[in-house]
Amino acid sequence: xxxxxxxxxxxxxxxxxxxxxxxxxxxxxxxxxxxxxxxxxxxxxxxxxxxxxxxxxxxxxxxxxxxxxxxxxxxxxxxxxxxxxxxxxxxxxxxxxxxxxxxxxxxxxxxxxxxxxxxxxxxxxxxxxxxxxxxxxxxxxxxxxxxxxxxxxxxxxxxxxxxxxxxxxxxxxxxxxxxxxxxxxxxxxxxxxxxxxxxxxxxxxxxxxxxxxxxxxxxxxxxxxxxxxxxxxxxxxxxxxxxxxxxxxxxxxxxxxxxxxxxxxxxxxxxxxxxxxxxxxxxxxxxxxxxxxxxxxxxxxxxxxxxxxxxxxxxxxxxxxxxxxxxxxxxxxxxxxxxxxxxxxxxxxxxxxxxxxxxxxxxxxxxxxxxxxxxxxxxxxxxxxxxxxxxxxxxxxxxxxxxxxxxxxxxxxxxxxxxxxxxxxx
Amino acid sequence: xxxxxxxxxxxxxxxxxxxxxxxxxxxxxxxxxxxxxxxxxxxxxxxxxxxxxxxxxxxxxxxxxxxxxxxxxxxxxxxxxxxxxxxxxxxxxxxxxxxxxxxxxxxxxxxxxxxxxxxxxxxxxxxxxxxxxxxxxxxxxxxxxxxxxxxxxxxxxxxxxxxxxxxxxxxxxxxxxxxxxxxxxxxxxxxxxxxxxxxxxxxxxxxxxxxxxxxxxxxxxxxxxxxxxxxxxxxxxxxxxxxxxxxxxxxxxxx
Numbered sequence: 194x195x196x197x198x199x200x201x202x203x204x205x206x207x208x209x210x211x212x213x214x215x216x217x218x219x220x221x222x223x224x225x226x227x228x229x230x231x232x233x234x235x236x237x238x239x240x241x242x243x244x245x246x247x248x249x250x251x252x253x254x255x256x257x258x259x260x261x262x263x264x265x266x267x268x269x270x271x272x273x274x275x276x277x278x279x280x281x282x283x284x285x286x287x288x289x290x291x292x293x294x295x296x297x298x299x300x301x302x303x304x305x306x307x308x309x310x311x312x313x314x315x316x317x318x319x320x321x322x323x324x325x326x327x328x329x330x331x332x333x334x335x336x337x338x339x340x341x342x343x344x345x346x347x348x349x350x351x352x353x354x355x356x357x358x359x360x361x362x363x364x365x366x367x368x369x370x371x372x373x374x375x376x377x378x379x380x381x382x383x384x385x386x387x388x389x390x391x392x393x394x395x396x397x398x399x400x401x402x403x404x405x406x407x408x409x410x411x412x413x414x415x416x417x418x419x420x421x422x423x424x425x426x427x428x429x430x431x432x433x434x435x436x437x438x439x440x441x442x443x444x445x446x447x448x449x450x451x452x453x454x455x456x457x458x459x460x461x462x463x464x465x466x467x468x469x470x471x472x473x474x475x476x477x478x479x480x481x482x483x484x485x486x487x488x489x490x491x492x493x494x495x496x497x498x499x500x501x502x503x504x505x506x507x508x509x510x511x512x513x514x515x516x517x518x519x520x521x522x523x524x525x526x527x528x529x530x531x532x533x534x535x536x537x538x539x540x541x542x543x544x545x546x547x548x549x550x551x552x553x554x555x556x557x558x559x560x561x562x563x564x565x566x567x568x569x570x571x572x573x574x575x576x577x578x579x580x581x582x583x584x585x586x587x588x589x590x591x592x593x594x595x596x597x598x599x600x601x602x603x604x605x606x607x608x609x610x611x612x613x614x615x616x617x618x619x
Numbered sequence: 620x621x622x623x624x625x626x627x628x629x630x631x632x633x634x635x636x637x638x639x640x641x642x643x644x645x646x647x648x649x650x651x652x653x654x655x656x657x658x659x660x661x662x663x664x665x666x667x668x669x670x671x672x673x674x675x676x677x678x679x680x681x682x683x684x685x686x687x688x689x690x691x692x693x694x695x696x697x698x699x700x701x702x703x704x705x706x707x708x709x710x711x712x713x714x715x716x717x718x719x720x721x722x723x724x725x726x727x728x729x730x731x732x733x734x735x736x737x738x739x740x741x742x743x744x745x746x747x748x749x750x751x752x753x754x755x756x757x758x759x760x761x762x763x764x765x766x767x768x769x770x771x772x773x774x775x776x777x778x779x780x781x782x783x784x785x786x787x788x789x790x791x792x793x794x795x796x797x798x799x800x801x802x803x804x805x806x807x808x809x810x811x812x813x814x815x816x817x818x819x820x821x822x823x824x825x826x827x828x829x830x831x832x833x834x835x836x837x838x839x840x841x842x843x844x845x846x847x848x849x850x851x852x853x854x855x856x857x858x859x860x861x862x863x864x865x866x867x868x869x870x871x872x873x874x
Contacts, residue, residue: 424810
């Protein structure tokens with residue numbers, strides 16, 4: 194191949210117009226087009242990954258990519274490395290993206306990592322190149338309906354500790370207004386279960402006619418889809434749609450923004466089309482029916498979940514709930530709303546902790562917790578089930594135990610309404 | 620080279636094992652099942668041999684209820700055929716009968732190598748490879764860690780006490796019980812398993828049960844704990860005090 198040569202001319206004539214100065218090189222072949230782009234072509238030939246080829250290296254994504262702040266990674270760098278012949282299928286870069294969507298927000302060329310990542314990852318999974326810990330999460334989800342590897346027969350066990358009725362549809366045998374899709378971490382994780390209990394009590398206090406699928410529910414599967422297991426996602430979606438179709442309800446309320454994303458955009462394509470709300474949206478519409486009896490005299494900051502905010506445009510509902518809490522001072526962090534940081538759990542990141550550790554200086558959750566502390570927050574309020582465990586671990590691992598409590602909005606509301614006795618776990 | 624891999628599903632211990640307390644019998648119908656992890660190792664080793672030196676791999680199981688997904692997964696991973704030996708069998712089928720059913724099928728087929736897991740969690744006797752080899756009159760080795768095939772010779776390894784490894788040669792046909800494959804078992808993507816399940820056929824072969832000398836299980840029961848560990852609660856000082864107290868109680872403190 195011919196090597197790049199000096200192409201700058203003292204004076205260039207283009208279409209009869211005389212151009213002088215160094216910028217006339219824009220009209221000549223540029224060095225970056227002189228690479229063997231076979232590997233790039235191979236990657237952009239994967240259905241869904243076409244837009245990687247649109248990148249013109251402006252670097253806007255690098256400035257906003259959360260992973261770049263803790264490592265040597267950004268969509269621009271992915272394009273450049275692929276152009277230089279490093280196959281994305283074989284590169285650790287492939288597994289570092291959390292599909293937070295911040296790059297797509299600023300990209301003038303609409304290089305869409307939200308489509309590129311699952312497409313190329315699917316190829317890597319088929320080729321046996323995915324990290325083992327991710328495959329374990331896939332296998333658990335396929336086998337047990339949850340990535341954690343918990344018993345599918347115990348999916349509704351948490352409800353026994355709720356102290357209020359949590360009707361399971363199979364036993365209720367009558368239509369409900371709200372079908373609450375609980376999801377995995379809220380059903381199994383100890384802290385997730387506490388938030389579920391809080392939400393169950395809030396729904397009861399609001400006299401909501403609701404039911405859950407219980408053991409008939411499986412993981413909504415959206416993060417597995419983003420992590421490259423589309424077949425698994427489809428299997429889960431088909432199952433959930435079949436179970437939901439057995440019952441009569443007016444709309445779905447989800448705990449998890451990832452499930453919200455799936456029900457909003459992906460399930461309808463597979464025949465599961467129901468009105469869906471995130472629980473913060475549902476509660477925000479019913480704020481006037483909640484009577485607050487306890488003050489929370491604390492400084493609270495809020496972490497926008499990527500899949501509620503950037504992916505689906507909901508920034509206000511969680512804030513309406515938080516500002517309604519008596520005594521609360523809500524402070525916004527520098528990274529908030531559209532520019533919110535990422536907890537690191539999305540796009541399969543939840544199941545890639547050990548893998549990611551080798552390529553990053555710290556966890557995204559740790560960086561975010563430091564930011565919350567910089568802003569003097571006592572409580573980091575969250576509303577995605579991935580976040581309570583991620584941020585609570587990060588509070589401890591950054592040496593800030595006792596300085597910052599991580600609370601689901603449902604927990605804060607339930608405490609303030611007088612439905613639970615504690616609002617700060619530590 | 621034609622390789623047969625004998626597979627079995629075993630109770631998934633993520634669920635409690637349901638026991639009828641009066642009769643002391645395991646309630647097999649109430650359990651969920653997963654492929655035996657050692658059989659997964661055997662399958663992986665067979666697929667590695669196929670990739671290394673070419674082979675036709677057939678995954679075979681005695682159908683005791685949940686076989687299809689296990690066999691389709693084997694096909695998705697790279698096995699060439701899936702065979703289900705059907706009859707009036709349930710998961711309590713004793714290994715000796717299971718071995719006869721496998722041998723009955725394997726006998727007239729011209730397999731060069733039969734691999735199976737070294738044991739399974741629900742029998743712990745590790746007899747399938749040995750029994751099958753005995754019935755067929757073929758050479759056998761078990762607790763094997765690495766199997767390579769060259770023409771009609773199979774070379775494998777066994778590890779002994781004292782850090783000694785033996786490299787052993789056997790001529791085909793032979794039956795080997797695999798302890799561990801050279802690599803962790805591969806992942807079969809769900810899309811591929813689903814596609815295979817739609818497009819492939821499993822071969823079903825009707826088999827009969829042969830009467831064999833058998834054992835009688837009197838009862839299953841969970842061991843009764845004779846004592847518990849003490850969990851030391853409290854802050855650091857309280858914990859230290861309690862530890863010192865325990866050490867003193869046991870005369871383990873000096874000075």
